[in-house]
Every structure is written in C-alpha cells, then in structure tokens.
Amino acid sequence: MIRIVSRSDAVSRGTSDAELQRYCRTRAWRRLRPGRFVSRAQFDSLTAEQKHRVIAEAVFDATTASDAVVSHVSAAVFHGLDMWNADLSRVHITRNRARGGGRSSAIRVLHTSPYTDEEVVNIDGVRVTALARTIADIARTLDFETAVCIADVAARTRGVATEHVAAALDSCPNHPGNRMARKVADFMDGRSESVGESRTRVLLHRLGYTPQLQVQIVDARGGCGRVDFELPAIGTVLEFDGKVKYGRYVPEGKSAADVLWEEKRREDRIRGTGRQVVRLTWTDLDKPELVDRMIRDAADRARRGE
Numbered sequence: 001m002i003r004i005v006s007r008s009d010a011v012s013r014g015t016s017d018a019e020l021q022r023y024c025r026t027r028a029w030r031r032l033r034p035g036r037f038v039s040r041a042q043f044d045s046l047t048a049e050q051k052h053r054v055i056a057e058a059v060f061d062a063t064t065a066s067d068a069v070v071s072h073v074s075a076a077v078f079h080g081l082d083m084w085n086a087d088l089s090r091v092h093i094t095r096n097r098a099r100g101g102g103r104s105s106a107i108r109v110l111h112t113s114p115y116t117d118e119e120v121v122n123i124d125g126v127r128v129t130a131l132a133r134t135i136a137d138i139a140r141t142l143d144f145e146t147a148v149c150i151a152d153v154a155a156r157t158r159g160v161a162t163e164h165v166a167a168a169l170d171s172c173p174n175h176p177g178n179r180m181a182r183k184v185a186d187f188m189d190g191r192s193e194s195v196g197e198s199r200t201r202v203l204l205h206r207l208g209y210t211p212q213l214q215v216q217i218v219d220a221r222g223g224c225g226r227v228d229f230e231l232p233a234i235g236t237v238l239e240f241d242g243k244v245k246y247g248r249y250v251p252e253g254k255s256a257a258d259v260l261w262e263e264k265r266r267e268d269r270i271r272g273t274g275r276q277v278v279r280l281t282w283t284d285l286d287k288p289e290l291v292d293r294m295i296r297d298a299a300d301r302a303r304r305g306e
Helices: 007-012 017-025 040-044 048-061 072-078 131-141 144-158 162-170 178-187 195-206 256-272 288-304
Strands: 029-033 036-039 068-070 091-095 108-112 120-123 126-129 212-219 222-231 236-240 276-280
Touching: 007 017, 007 036, 017 029, 017 036, 029 040, 029 048, 036 040, 036 048, 048 068, 048 072, 048 091, 048 126, 068 072, 072 091, 072 126, 072 131, 072 144, 126 131, 131 144, 131 162, 131 178, 144 178, 144 195, 162 178, 195 222, 195 236, 195 288, 212 256, 222 256, 236 288, 256 276, 276 288
Parallel strands: 068 126, 091 108, 236 276
Antiparallel strands: 029 036, 068 091, 120 126, 212 222, 222 236
C-alpha cells in the first residue's frame, strides 16, 4: 500500500505549506483529507477498493475519538471482500454509543452504535469491526442484492455463517435495520461461487424460484459435471456464464473451439437426462422478465420431453 504523508511530517522535512499547495495544484500529490497527502500517480494506479482503504486510513488517522472504529463497507474493504456495487465514495466510522446521532460529510459517514470488544479487530494498526459485525452492518444499510453478494463472499472465503451474523444483529436488538438484515443473514450462502451466481440466486428468489445449488448431474455413463442451479420440479438447470463477458477461459493445449465443443457435449448429456439448460450472462441479470421467460420456455420443453 502507498505511503500517506501528513502535513506535519512534510513540514518537518522542510516542505512549506506553499509547496504542498503547489504539489496538489500541479496534480503531483492528491489531498486525501486536510493534512493528508499521497502521490497522485501511485494513487491513480490503485483499484477502487485500494483507493478507499487509503482514504479510510487517512480519515481514521485524523479521528480523535478513542472509541472510533472503521465499519460497514469500509471495514469490508479492510477484510478484503469483493465490493460489487457498493458505494465507496465515503468512509464509514462507528463510535461505541447508543445515542448521539450519526453525522455525514463529503468524505465520512459517522455512525453511533454499541459494539463489544470481540466485535473489533486490528488490521495493520487500524481498528476495524470484525467480519460478522461488518456483514451485519452492511446487511442493515445496503440493498438486499448488494448485501447478499458481499455476505456470500464472506461465507465462501472466510467461513462466516448465518448464525455469526445473527449473533451480531442480536447485540443491537433495537437497530431499525435488523429486520432487513435478518433476511440477508438467512439468505447468505457460501455455495455461491461468484458475484454473478449470488446475483442469479437473488433474481431467482425474486421470481419465486427456490433452486438447489451446486448439483452434480449423473447420467447412464456417470457424472456430467456440476451445475450452478437446479429447479428439479420443472426439469431445468441454470448456469451463470460470466466468461461470456470477459472471454472464455481456454486451458493450455486447447483451442476456444475445443472448449465450446466440450460445453456442448456436456449440455447434450444433461439434456439426455430429461433436463433443459438455461445459460445466463451478466446482461441477462438486469432483465428479470427475460430470465423468467427463458426458464418457463425451458420448463415447457422439459415437460414435452424435447
């Protein structure tokens, strides 16, 4: 991570305030907040999550309250979670108090909410809400789809379970966001192997379907492989194909044509079991009516034995 330079440190090394202003004006440095600077070239080379962490470190460093911790999406960034669709424009800080009201500025959102010592961890010298508490806070404040995507990553990569998040919610039983958050906690599932699969699962839920996840399909010759989702009642399986957007993965020694041929043979074997296959892409996830029609058409084909 890049080095943050404080005004006091720069001045002690002989840099004047006028020079600091000139560095920012000429875009050699970027001002993260009053009195905190970084190299603009280095900062611009970072990902959105990395940039947010640098800014969060600068904001936290300037926070004088001893009970302040980095929280919500900012804490999730420190924990290294995939932050699909999360607003990272401001740093989130929580103070350990039941009342007092949160305050917001252009760069920071201040929350007030009780927390226990067990709900705080130290990451590279920064006090951050622990992972289960972080997911609970995210589930209270973000929309259902975004919160589920982040919670699924925590479940898949870090072993965070529904009961862990539920316990964090119980620690603040009167929080107004708990009802919404419990829906996220109950729905999160580490078997979703990507953001695309998490989004697909949310979409299927909204369409009224309850799929089985990561199902092994077997025909007379043995295993056909694992599918992302199965709707056994209507003889349909669904695959989320994120590779369509980014280019199909081609193993060494094979061509793109080989990969496509193997996928076709696999789908033919799945269809040979009486199931139909629906393959979804990123753009499909923004068209629920289309996805519903694709599933219904596949179910009709399965019923006719096509």
